Amino acid sequence: MSIEAERQNWQDDLDLAIAMADQADQVTMGYFKSPDLHVVRKSDNTPVTQADKEAEAVIRRVLAQARPNDTIYAEELGKQESNGRRWIIDPIDGTKNYVRGVPVWATLIGLEADHQMVVGAVSAPMLGTRWYAARGQGAYMVRQGEAPKAIHVSRVDRMEDASMSLSSLTGWKAIGRRERLLDLTDRIWRLRGFGDFWQYMLLAQGAIDLAAEPELDLYDMGALVPIVTEAGGSFTDLAGNPGPWGGNGLASNGLLHKEALAALGD
Known part of the structure; x- marks a missing residue:
């Protein structure tokens, strides 16, 4: 595969990750600060809510249609070994914040291909911000209502x-x-x-x-x-x-x- 073809391939996957984040945001925003939010403790004493499980289920349904041959490793509903392409999903990263009404939480969607992470999307709807990247294409941040902005790490060296x-x-x-x-x-x-x-x-x-x-x-x-x-x-x-x-x-x-x-x- 040429470099250009590979980049286009990752762009298609990135577009899919962003689309899945849109759907997950609808679920998580709907439950955030809701009096009907049900919280239970997992075996490791960390909390899980129906928002976690439903957001992951939405992502899984999209993948079943769009990428039926890919495997999935996700926090709430099962972890599969990679078959060469595997989606890595945390439906709500920061569930402890989520259940306490702290707005710092996000849905994390990544794609692993041949043991390399090639796509990442992080959507934090209560912060009004989304970050994403695909291999070879740079990293970007999008604030609600604004155009995507390329981002870069600092140059602090001490x-x-x-x-x-x-x-x-x-x-x-x-x-x-x-x-x-x-x-x-x-x-x-x-x-x-x-x-x-x-x-x-x-x-x-x-x-x-x-x-x-x-x-x-x-x-x-x-x-x-x-x-x-x-x-x-x-x-x-x-x-x-x-x-x-x-x-x-x-x-x-x-x-x-x-x-x-x-x-x-x-």
């Missing part, structure tokens, strides 16, 4: 000037690296806890320079990787392996990645 975001400290203690993390945060300019998908999208926009989480699933990261990397950044696990496959994540503007890995990595 830790002393860097802004970093974390989701929490709990998991870092579990993997025995909380003290190393705290040592790093003592060196940087600014630490905030934007959390979940949002910190990675802020990184892709150039608003922050580092984001890291010690415990993640594939559906937490898959859609984020193409957006971060197409924006010029780096996304690895804590061992330095590229992509969302390692069960944890470190994203940076690229210029700070080696130093961050030395501080936090294996």
Whole structure:
């Protein structure tokens, strides 16, 4: 396949991801802050709602029609091994925010092809913003009512000037690296806890320079990787392996990645 043909192929898949995000947004917005929202606890003590399940079901129905031969790895309704093309879906990333009425949550839709993340779409309707990317085509942000805007990571190249975001400290203690993390945060300019998908999208926009989480699933990261990397950044696990496959994540503007890995990595 020529480079141009490959790009067109990913564009078709990106268009589909954006269309699926439109449908998922209708579900999630309909339940947000609803008195009828039903919340239960999963076996890992994290919450799940009918909005999570219905949004994922909508995406699955579209894929069954548009890409019947593709496999699916999603948070709520089942995880399949890849057959070469696999959609990675988190119907609501930030469910804890969602159930408490905090507007920072999003639907994440990514496409893996031959063990590479090639498409990512992140839709945060309460923030009025969507981010997306396809391999070789750059990364973009769309605010409600505005034209798409190309985004790029920052050019900060010193830790002393860097802004970093974390989701929490709990998991870092579990993997025995909380003290190393705290040592790093003592060196940087600014630490905030934007959390979940949002910190990675802020990184892709150039608003922050580092984001890291010690415990993640594939559906937490898959859609984020193409957006971060197409924006010029780096996304690895804590061992330095590229992509969302390692069960944890470190994203940076690229210029700070080696130093961050030395501080936090294996």
